[in-house]
Amino acid sequence: MRGSGFRVHRYAVSRNDSGVYFLRRPAYIAAGKSPSFNPSRAQSVMAGHSQFKNIMHRKGKQDKVRSKLFGKLAREITVAAKLGLPDPAFNPRLRAAIIAARAENMPKDNIDRAIKKSQGGETENYDEIRYEGYGPGGVAVIVEALTDNHNRTAGEVRATFTKNGGNLATTGAVSFLFDRVGVVEYDVKVASADAMLDAAIEAGAEDVSSSEDGHQVFTTPETLREVAKTLEAKFGEARKAALLWKPQNTVALDDEAGEKMLKLIELLDDNDDVQNVYANFEVSDALVAKMSA
Numbered sequence: 001m002r003g004s005g006f007r008v009h010r011y012a013v014s015r016n017d018s019g020v021y022f023l024r025r026p027a028y029i030a031a032g033k034s035p036s037f038n039p040s041r042a043q044s045v046m047a048g049h050s051q052f053k054n055i056m057h058r059k060g061k062q063d064k065v066r067s068k069l070f071g072k073l074a075r076e077i078t079v080a081a082k083l084g085l086p087d088p089a090f091n092p093r094l095r096a097a098i099i100a101a102r103a104e105n106m107p108k109d110n111i112d113r114a115i116k117k118s119q120g121g122e123t124e125n126y127d128e129i130r131y132e133g134y135g136p137g138g139v140a141v142i143v144e145a146l147t148d149n150h151n152r153t154a155g156e157v158r159a160t161f162t163k164n165g166g167n168l169a170t171t172g173a174v175s176f177l178f179d180r181v182g183v184v185e186y187d188v189k190v191a192s193a194d195a196m197l198d199a200a201i202e203a204g205a206e207d208v209s210s211s212e213d214g215h216q217v218f219t220t221p222e223t224l225r226e227v228a229k230t231l232e233a234k235f236g237e238a239r240k241a242a243l244l245w246k247p248q249n250t251v252a253l254d255d256e257a258g259e260k261m262l263k264l265i266e267l268l269d270d271n272d273d274v275q276n277v278y279a280n281f282e283v284s285d286a287l288v289a290k291m292s293a
Contacts, residue, residue: 066104072275073101074114075146079126081118092225096241103239124148131157132174136165136260137253139281140174142245147273156271164264177280178245181206182224184217184231185240191215196235203230214239218246247280255290258283262291 080094088095094115101111129150131143141161147153158168184205186196193210200208200217205227207218219227221243228241253261261281268277 068270068272069104070101070106070110071272073097073104073106074110074117075126076275077101077111077114078118079128079146081115086115086118099238099241129153130171130175131168132171133161133168134166134174135161135264135279135281137251137257137281139166139251139253139261139279140177140247141166141264141268142175142178142276142278143268143274144276144278145271145273146275153271153273157268157274160264160267160271164267165260166264175245177249178247178278180221180243181246182219182221182227182243183240183246184219184224184228184238186215186217186231186235186238188212188214190235199231199234200227203227244276245278247278250280250282252282255284255287258287259291262287 077094077097080091080097084091084094086094088098098111126146126148127150129145129147131145131154133141133143135141143157145153145157161168188211190196191199193208193215196210196215196217197208203217203226204223205217205219206223209216209218217227217231224241224243228238232238258281261279262283265277265279268274
């Protein structure tokens with residue numbers, strides 16, 4: 001069952017509460033780059049709950065961040081419900097949005113209001129926009145936004161890049177450095193690493209990453225829904241099921257450039273229109289400790 005092309009990662013690959021993805025250690029072996037698992041390189045692809053989230057928490061911004069997060073989650077729920085049926089059983093995107101909201105302890109009333117808002121005649125029309133650019137040190141950055149005003153959002157995102165050592169590029173400038181993948185996440189207590197691996201292989205997944213932070217099962221965009229359904233039948237509802245941009249490699253930053261990069265990410269994420277930020281860089285634990293102080 002465990003063919004040479006199936007890579008098992010014993011390290012976390014996860015999204016933090018703010019929808020920010022960035023790297024700390026060498027990236028996973030990209031699909032097609034190696035026929036077998038290489039444990040010396042299979043390290044954390046995206047720092048999860050232990051980096052950016054902790055920095056924000058210790059800076060005393062937790063309440064502000066959570067309020068902003070609920071607003072972004074509500075916007076995604078409304079857009080998903082408006083684009084499809086308002087019933088999550090028949091709308092995969094809406095179901096994924098609701099799962100994400102529950103994972104962040106968003107009140108049920110907020111979720112219901114966001115769904116009902118999609119059925120109102122005066123609902124704002126949000127468009128999905130992807131911005132691509134470069135941060136300090138040549139780091140590749142992808143910004144996903146839901147906006148009702150293209151000019152406003154583009155201007156704000158461009159200004160944030162420019163004022164923080166980066167520059168906004170054209171669509172397609174850096175996305176080739178990432179893989180578009182599906183991810184299904186479970187808490188670590190749901191199953192052992194081996195049990196999750198076996199279930200993921202049976203479900204048709206592409207990759208598995210297990211650590212103390214949980215299990216992440218990677219799929220192709222096309223198989224995400226089916227893999228998620230199969231795993232749910234075995235382990236229950238996942239804490240996350242969504243598409244994301246997974247970096248193929250990383251750019252190692254010294255602490256000076258890393259601090260500037262983290263600041264850029266923080267400011268991008270602070271924009272109400274920005275839903276997710278992805279970047280392919282590594283920072284040291286020492287820098288995280290410094291910024292968390």
